[in-house]
Amino acid sequence: MWSTSKYLLLAAAVVCLSACFRLYSQLSSLNISTLIHHQFKARAPPPTISFYKLSLQWPPAACNGTLSCKPPIPSNFTIHGIWPQDRNNEPIPPYNKRNPCTPKTPTPPTVLPIKLRPIEVYLMSEWPNLTDGLNSTANYQFWEYEWKKHGTCSDYPDDPLTYFKSALKLRLGINTIVRFGRQTNWTVQQVADEVFDVLKAYPQIACNLNPSGTQKQLWEIRLCYDRPNPRQPPHVLINCTNILRVSKGKIIGPCKSLSDTIFFP
Structure with a gap:
């Protein structure tokens, strides 16, 4: 046993x-x-804002590219967005509760129709949704998207009125961006030099293709602004880091060289 x-x-x-x-x-x-x-x-801390990029799109090129636009199509540069960038020229990621970029609670996009009412008429003129610029619903969808993606991790996460007004003020403060006429061809470098001659700072140039994919077009001119002091909107124009669009060290978009010829429709 x-x-x-x-x-x-x-x-x-x-x-x-x-x-x-x-x-x-x-x-x-x-x-x-x-x-x-x-x-x-x-758990790593989010990247710090180094500067802001004001993206101005040329509606005839945007609407002759990937967008399907209802008339009237503006014949002046309109705002695509104002984007906080890190020191590597990468966009600051959108707000994330698990790894927040700010101790403040960002304003939800759903309340923008209330917050932006005082400047709505200016936004419709200078920052329209080109697909249907006279449609208030379409415009707010565009603004809500830009706010969620870029505004919630800006210096004004709980103040969308100041965020949108900052872009409006910059755009309305620029009378001339380029002086050459439409239906002309230029190299990327020539466009950048023209903007520098007018504004005294080098921009970033974004190209797109026409519907047949046979012609590169001047789609956007992006201007860079130093990060402001607290409670101040961006206002100091600086040279952009790259004239061509670069992400993670690689050139992106149709334009691959400063010598590429682009059409200004």
């Missing part, structure tokens, strides 16, 4: 040790350093 009990206890111990060894082997096979790295990365 006693001998049988000893054998049973010994067998149970062997089974337990075997299970523990298998568990240890499984844990050892996991890449613990990778798990820790991902956990640390998820």
Whole structure:
């Protein structure tokens, strides 16, 4: 009896040790350093705003590219957005509750029709949704998208009125961006030099293609502004880091060289 009990206890111990060894082997096979790295990365602080980029689009090119626009199509540069950028010229990511970019709670996009009412008429003129610029619903969808993507992690996450007014003030303060006429061809460098000659700062040039994909067009001129002091809107124009569109060190978009010829429709 006693001998049988000893054998049973010994067998149970062997089974337990075997299970523990298998568990240890499984844990050892996991890449613990990778798990820790991902956990640390998820908790890393968000990038800091270095400057702002005011993106001005040329409606005839935008509407002759990927957009399907209802007339009237504006014949002046309109605002696409004002985007906070980090020191690597990358957009600051949108607000994320799990890794917030600000201690403030951003204003939800759904209340923009109330917050932006005092400047709505100016936004419809200078910052329209080109697909249907006279449609209030379409315009607010555009503004809500820009607010959610760029405004909630700007310096004004709880003040959309100041955020949108900052872009309006910059746009309305520029009388001339380029002096050449429409239906003409220029190189990317020539367009950049023209903007520098007028505004005394180098822009970023964005191109698109016409519907047949046979012609590069001047789609957007983007101007860069130094990050302002607290409670001040962007106002100091600076040279953009890259004349061509660059993301993560690679040129993006149809224009790959400063010598590329682009059409101004």
